[in-house]
Amino acid sequence: MRLICSRWCAVGKWGAWCLVLAACAAAATRPRYGGTLRVELREAVQAPDPPQTGPGMADLFGSFAITRWEAGHRAVFAADESAAGGRPFLDTVEIEMARSAREQLADLNLGRADIVQVGLGEVPRLQGGRRVWSSVPVRLVALAFGARVEDARVREALALAIDRDAIHRVLLQRQGEISGALLPQWLSGYAFLFPSSADLNRARGLSGGVAAPARALSLAVEDPALRSIADRIVLNARDAGLTVSVVPPGNSADVRLLESRISSADPVRALAALAAAVGLPEPARSDTPEALYAAERALLEGFRVIPLFHLPDVYLVSPRVKGAPGITPLGEWRFETLWVEGGRP
Missing domain, CATH: 3.40.190.10 (Periplasmic binding protein-like II)
Structure with a gap:
C-alpha cells in the first residue's frame, strides 16, 4: 500500500495530491481482520x-x-x-x-x-x-483495622501520621489521587471534604495517651505491589509513637493494607460494594448527594478504615x-x- 500511494502521488497534480493523501490516510487507518x-x-x-x-x-x-x-x-x-x-x-x-x-x-x-x-x-x-x-481512578488503597484494635485513639493516630503527599509524590510518582474518602472525587463530587493531611503533633498526642502494648500493631500487605507503601507507613507510624510491623498476608494482623476496586459508576452501589469489601457495615440509604455524603462520613467515623489513595489502571x-x-x-x-x-x- 505504501508503494501504491507513492506511485500515485508522484504523477498526481496538486488537486490529486489531496485526494491521494486522504486515500492513503484512510487505507492506513482502515480496520483489518486477523492477527x-x-x-x-x-x-x-x-x-x-x-x-x-x-x-x-x-x-x-x-x-x-x-x-x-x-x-x-x-x-x-x-x-x-x-x-x-x-x-x-x-x-x-x-x-x-x-x-x-x-x-x-x-x-x-x-x-x-x-x-x-x-x-x-x-x-x-x-x-x-x-x-x-x-x-479514571478506580482502585481504592486503604488500611482496614481488625477487631482487636479497640482504642480509637490508636486508629486515629495512625491516620494522622501517614504522609500521603510524600508517598504520592515519591512512590506513586503522582499517579492517581490522594484521598481520605472511600469514593473518588470523580464519582461523588465531595471527596475533597474528607481530610487527608498528616498532623504529626496531634498523632503523637493521641498515641501518647495509650499504653505501650496497644501502640504495637501488625500490618498485613495483601498485594506485594503495595509493600513499598507499607514500609513508608511503618516509618510514619514510628514518628507518631506507634510501632508497626509488616507481616505476611493471611496472618491475623491488626491492620491490613488492601486494594478494592470500584465496580460501578453509580455512587450508591459503589459505596455499598466498597464498604462490604473493606469490612464496614452496609451504608445508610442515600437518595441525594447530601445523604450519600452523610452515609460515607458515618462509615469512616471511628477510623476503622483509613482511605489513602485512588489509583487508575x-x-x-x-x-x-x-x-x-x-x-x-x-x-x-x-x-x-x-x-x-x-x-x-
Missing part, C-alpha cells in the same frame, strides 16, 4: 478457571472464547464468529501473567508484547513516548495496536474494536 494481540499482566490469576467477573479477562467473554487456560501463567482467547456485536477484528488475544516490569518493558521494546500493565508509580519511568491507556500500548482505546473509564477491556498492523484487509 494476535499480545497482552502482559503483573498479576497471576491462580483460579482453576478463567475469571468470569470483574474487569480484565472476564470482559473478553461475549466477543472471544477461551481456548487455553494455564492458571497463573497464560490464557488464549479466540474470536467468536457468532458474537452478538459482530466478529472482532482480532483472531486471538494471548495473555501472559506474572510478568515483571523488566520483562514487560523488554517485550514491548522487542515487539513481543502489544499491551503491558503498568505498576504503581512506573508511568514516568516506562512511558518513554509510548501511548498510554488509563482509566494504566497500560502501555505498542504502535501496531490500532482502534479506539481498548479500556473504558472504569478499566474494562474492550478489545473487540481493536486491530493490529499486519492483519487481513
